[in-house]
Amino acid sequence: MNRLKVGIIGTGGIFYGWGGNSGHLPVYPRIVDEAQIVALCDANEANLRKAEYSLKKLFSEQAKTSEEQGELDRAKWLRDDANNVKCYTQLKKMLENEELGLVDIITPPIAHASIAIEALRSGVNVMCEKPMARTWLECQKIVSAVAETGKFYQHNEQLIYMPEWYGLRKFLDSRIIGEPLLTFLSSAIGDAKSIRWDANASGGGSLIDMGVHDICAIWFALGFEKKKPMKVKSVHPHGISIKMPKRLIKGTYQDVHVEDDAHIIIEFEDITDGSWATVNIEASWSYRDLRRNEIFGTNGSIAGIGVRRLELSDSFENKRQVELDMIRNDVTEAPIEEYSGWLGEIKNLCYCIKEGVKPICSEIIGSEVQAIIDSAYLSQLKGMRAVSLEEYKEYAKEVERKEGDKASDMLISEFMKAVYTL
16 A cells, blocks of 8 residues: 655644644544654654654544444554654654655744755655745745755645635636625634744734635635735724733733734736736734625625635625535545545645645745735835735845845844734
């Protein structure tokens, strides 16, 4: 059985998920015939051992279930994988000792670029959790490494593999609301993990943490191949700001120095006819301000984006509810419950590597998503005026010419100075 050998790098929260089959670890027992975790890597020894224990426990439980169902080969693979997984605290040693086909990067964003580049130059394919890196400049180094090595890179955005966004894409492709003109999207929660409040580690605040999902997902729904992001603007009255300036971080009340609320608009241009669609995004750790998620077209609208029941309206306000079909398991055809996105993204890259097909959410998409985010920060810095992606890229390159390897740190520092307290 020719299974793809995988090394996991980073064993924090996204490795485990938060129930309902979320996270990366719960996926691998379900694709044991396609991929084999052969190594775990984390600089923190305690985290590494906890991850090893959790993997062995889960795989053993799944092996027992498979045995009870008569799936003896699958049960054997699961037990063998659990018994043979190796643990590393140094990436270099893992890459030297293991014959990997893929690394799965789930570290904090500050390490994304360096790890991805080292893996690619070691001849290993890469998938990496969002954001691709802290800045577009760091993303460009990954793009160059992909071009140099000829290996595959996937920007992991699980939303595009879930029924909510896959269903929306199908309806937009069918032109059921005509040409999409204006979209409102909000990803809003009340708080964030401690590391997210550190701009140097994460690249920013709620925009780079939450907004990155909606930016990539709506671009997918509109069509990566059809639409090109052109302009970005931080918008009044909130802009990119701090709404709740005191937060519990690592158990103590601290002053916040990154945005906990971001409101931006993005202009996507159709590459075939020059038409455009505008997307208004809220990314917040201070609860929701924006109206409901809805996309308006020339012939109607679709509400309920991000949930499994869409509301379709025509130009005369006639409405109908559409319950989206669940994504189905390829083997049993049974619906995949709850969070199917991580399963979809990991299965997708396994397929792409084996078939020699470039993933739909490639290094180019990940890099442009980051350019959108950085352009929004630059818009805020320039008094909330519209900024084209080309203007931002020239700005970033100029900073790089002056600051060299410190350019990304300087950009993040400048952007965070523009974040203001409401």
